[in-house]
Amino acid sequence: MNYRIKSGDTLSALALKYNTSVDALMKANPQIKNADLIYADANLNIPGAKDGFDSAPGRSGPNLAGGRPGSTNGAAPPDSGDGVKGPLGSPYDIARSHLGKNAGSLKLEGSGVGKDMEDWVPNNVNCANFVSACLEQAGMISNGQHDNSVMGLMSKLDADPQFKRVSLKDAKPGDVVSMKVGSGQHVVLFAGWENGQPKFIGSNNVNSDGSQRISFSNMNYPIMAVHQYRG
Template sequence: MSYRIQSGDTLSGLAKRYGTSVDALMKANPQVTNKDLIYTGNTLNIPGSRDSFEPGTQGQGVRGGGSSGAGNVTAPPGGAGPGTRGPGGSPFDIAMSHMGKNAGSLKLETSGVGADMEDWVPNNVNCANFVSACLEQAGQIKDSQHSASVMTLQGNLDRDPNFKRVDLKDAKPGDVVSMRVGSGQHVVMFAGWKDGKPQFIGSNNVNSDGSQRISLTSMNYPIMSVHQYQG
């Protein structure tokens, strides 16, 4: 999420308020070079607890639980069809290969998706970090387009001529789906349809301690955008 600095704000105070750390704030905001000096009116990227999928919210969240594989996910007639692919393969297939892994462990792996994920991102807010890494591994985005912020990643895809916004009904497995969750955001990838409901794969807050795990699930949040790779 983005936050406009108010008079009296400090990085340490904001880190405490949003459940993150000063170090994470510094890394998410390279324009800040002195942790003790921020300016009223400037905008900060907050890699905090609101930039995530938080299940259990009344009237929202997971519907029908998650599946451990793609076998039960089918497109409706004339629906999803084959997934998008980049020079390095399908981001959907890449994401599925990490099903069930905790984001905190995955981002410490030294190759593949884990190597492309930013280690500093807190374990409860890796949704954009994971999706970015899958897109990188598929060759659909460059390292410079990777972001741990949902809104920044959305903006990067909007500016990329290889991506275009489509309706959910036209989505293909691997398309990037950005959602609004309360005052925050969440990002996942479209995974097809099951029983007429859209399925999504991503780094979700499904562990009992609030941390994230790669899981496949149905969600009912307002969708901000669906980006489809056209390259």
């Protein structure tokens, strides 16, 4: 959410009004160097404006714009057991354990993936935040390699000798798949093949307000990279 700062506003008052924190506002607005110095008419990004609690099991919503229809709570693809694993487990299994959760709710959890996700990231753009956290939980990347942008995460995986680019036909569940979506990007984890079509799991814009939920999806966007962990 973007907010136009008014005369008399303070970060502490805005944090209270929008149920966030001054620290989160500072992280979401790196242009602000002094928490006590903000300017009227400047734009302020409000993190967590679309935080929400998990919807009832089985509820579905529209798929990420432009993608093929996908299930938000569907069963795992039959070949999901052939996935990659890190020192601490499978990122695919870790992602699947959070299926159906809203990104905003997941970030409030104090352990696991939720703890590794950065809570200041707006809830309509959590795809890289979620994938990074799953990779961290699997022991495949360090906290320093966590990135909230698709291009940033791609760059870090390219620089990591434990990851190698592969083609989609050679992908295994848990591989990191970066896609071109209109003028932006999206990143998910490969989930396997179903009826000859690739299936993915990630933080997708499936909620009616545009915020994200962990869901399975079939997508046909141009693929920029598939990164596979080799250990």
